[in-house]
Amino acid sequence: MRTLAIYQLKGGVGKTTTAVNVAALAAQEGLRTLVWDLDPQGAAGWMLNAEARQPQLQLWQQQQPINHFICHTGVERLDVLPGDMSLRKLLQLFPKRKQTRDFLADALSQLSETYGLVILDCPPLLSPTMDGVLQAADRILLPVEPSALSLRAYHQLREHCDWVKSAQWLPFANLIDRRKPAHGQWIRDTLPEHPEFLPTFVAWSATAERMAQNRTPVVLEQPATPMARNYRALWQTVRPLLKLG
Template sequence: MRVIASYNIKGGVGKTTTAVNLAWLSSREGRRTLLWDLDSQGAAGYCFRVQGRAHGKRLLRGKSDAADIIRSTSYDGLDLLPADFSYRNVDVLLHDEKQPLNRLQKVLKPLKQDYDIVILDCPPGLSLLSEAVFRAADMLVVPTLPSILSLRTLKMLIDFRKEHAIKDLQLLAFLTMVDRRKKLHNDVIESSLRAQSWMLEAFVPYASEVEQMAERREPVAAYAPHGRAGTAYMALWQEVCKKSGLSPSPQSSRSC
């Protein structure tokens, strides 16, 4: 089972949009996929029309099993572990645990035989929950705006990973909300940043179909697969699979 986190220190960069679309694309290829919404706003659950009950405290303290909370979506092979408003206190809950950084791993461990891919939709910030995500995930997929502040927080994340010697955590960033009409966006795309080993070639454009996702409550790649954003997310997922060593074949994905 591979665990991929859609994460960024900065908010408003498209983490949930990324998580929802990658989870849908994973399941479409035949992988048994679980999307765990870790954000108290519950946006991923909203997009899949799944509402969570107040379970965060019991789940993170080991008093509830994830399997009892997981809900199916309307898409075959795609399940959701929904968030609820109690997740706003998740750092406090983790702080009270003896081994807080291992708590997410313990929740996921019993699910290894049930899923090929787990995708974590993470809230912004650099917190105790973030460090627990770093411990539980195999890879961080980091949506990054082509702006000075967003690139600055990306550097902070890369420096944090290096300083704390988190060697087993693969980090892959990509540019999102790209508007080719803006000089800064074009400058970033054409800069040496794109040549970094941790920067993906695929980027997601600023497109109206992305803004419709919350209204339609379904993945962009599902309702507009041939649009600019839909094809961009497909290219992004293919590159993530390649970088992580995932087979593109649904049949072979059962052995992940």
């Protein structure tokens, strides 16, 4: 089993949309996949038409086994562990990086008996708790929108997490709108300065907003749209890097 974290310090860059669509593509290929939503907003569970039956914090408090928190989605081979507002207290419960890393190592070991891929949908914050999450992940998929603030957040994260190996970072350009001159300039001038970025990108589309309303991954509901094609290209790039076998 492999673990892929979707992470960025800046909010609104498409982390959850990426997590849900990549997960759906993995499941579509026959890989039993779990999306573990670590964000108190619980957007991943919402987009997969599932809501927490009980506070996820109880899982971290080891009150019940992990399988009690997992929900099946309407997508074959795709499950979700929904997030909820109780996760706001996670930092108080796990104030040290090692605590989070050890807890996740044990939980992921249990999940490996059922799943081939676990995708961690992470909140946009920097904390010892999130450091532990990143330590437990095999790869970190990092969406960067074409803006100075998003790129700055990316660099801040790389500098803070200097213990993460370079090969673990998988940054990619997201929410590209070629109609905007600033985005075109960013692609021409800024992106070439970052050869570590994946060669694929995801364009902005109103399809993402409709996906949130319909609560179904766009790669399944509207597979012919440009956004769906972009996500398929992204998954085909990421898949071999995960070394899924």
